[in-house]
Amino acid sequence: MKYLITIVGPTAIGKTSLSIALAQHFNCEILSCDSRQFFKEMTIGTAVPNELELSSAKHHFIHNKSIFESYNVGDFEKEAISKLDELYKTNDFAILVGGSGLYVDAILKGFDDIPEINKSIRDTLMSELEINGIVYLQEKLKNLDPDYYTELTKKNPQTLLNPQRMMRFVEVCIGSGKPYSSFINQKKNQRNFTPILIGLEAKRETIYSRINQRVDIMINEGLLAEAQKVISHKDLNALQTVGYKELFSYFDNEITLEFAIEEIKKNTRRFAKRQLTWFKRNPGTKWFEYDVNKEEIIEFINNQI
Numbered sequence: 001m002k003y004l005i006t007i008v009g010p011t012a013i014g015k016t017s018l019s020i021a022l023a024q025h026f027n028c029e030i031l032s033c034d035s036r037q038f039f040k041e042m043t044i045g046t047a048v049p050n051e052l053e054l055s056s057a058k059h060h061f062i063h064n065k066s067i068f069e070s071y072n073v074g075d076f077e078k079e080a081i082s083k084l085d086e087l088y089k090t091n092d093f094a095i096l097v098g099g100s101g102l103y104v105d106a107i108l109k110g111f112d113d114i115p116e117i118n119k120s121i122r123d124t125l126m127s128e129l130e131i132n133g134i135v136y137l138q139e140k141l142k143n144l145d146p147d148y149y150t151e152l153t154k155k156n157p158q159t160l161l162n163p164q165r166m167m168r169f170v171e172v173c174i175g176s177g178k179p180y181s182s183f184i185n186q187k188k189n190q191r192n193f194t195p196i197l198i199g200l201e202a203k204r205e206t207i208y209s210r211i212n213q214r215v216d217i218m219i220n221e222g223l224l225a226e227a228q229k230v231i232s233h234k235d236l237n238a239l240q241t242v243g244y245k246e247l248f249s250y251f252d253n254e255i256t257l258e259f260a261i262e263e264i265k266k267n268t269r270r271f272a273k274r275q276l277t278w279f280k281r282n283p284g285t286k287w288f289e290y291d292v293n294k295e296e297i298i299e300f301i302n303n304q305i
Helices: 015-025 051-056 073-087 099-111 117-134 133-145 146-155 157-161 165-177 206-222 223-233 247-252 259-280 293-305
Strands: 003-008 030-032 093-097 194-201 286-289
Touching: 003 099, 015 030, 015 051, 015 073, 015 093, 015 194, 015 293, 073 093, 073 099, 073 146, 093 099, 099 259, 117 133, 117 165, 117 293, 133 146, 133 157, 133 165, 146 157, 157 165, 194 293, 206 223, 206 259, 223 247, 286 293
Parallel strands: 003 093, 003 194, 030 093, 194 286
Antiparallel strands: none
């Protein structure tokens, strides 16, 4: 039997340190499932594990791509499953860790077979979004795929406020000529591993405090300089990310630095709330307090084997 120990939870909760501790205990390797840590130009703002952490356990899918490369969740699924097949030849365990819920689901459940869409369609939608706001995409989806729009309204209304997700839904409708919902919930690929899901959580004030502290550390470690290096490419999809967008506005003299930092903290807190909402949907996840003794988590895993 092969096992994929999967660690989820909101940003800044301690997933990295737990993943390393478990990798060392089970003598296995780690697959990062953070959709922004893939990009080598983004280090500080994506909280990539430091050199000591990276050397403490073998990591995959960190800084393996450039912001200039086209890379999506379907690409990640194929590469990650291939890597797992390789790792399972010599080990019964592997660890998946990260806060990108869609990417976690792609590995655990399989990803829907959605056709490639011409980039010009997304470029047009991006321009329309900048002019008309998220409501424009909501109305487009409502017209092109009313069933899926209604489903999101009832089951996951936060998704309707996510520009990247909404653009994806609408571009597929336009590019394929079919509703986005016609491509999802088809038969998924079977997996050759058993997932063991571990969730880390804390009281809201604790999560928010840890986020605020992390942002301050990022600023002190040089996030401004990192964002300055890539500002000329700020329209790239990879850079539509909390921590960078706000600083781009500061560099463009639209807001003060103090306000930009507060916006990063606020938007990161909102992101953490969405992460928890996503991960809490899975009833198979065993949740632990962020500061629990790691031996307790190891005992739980051993009982699942």
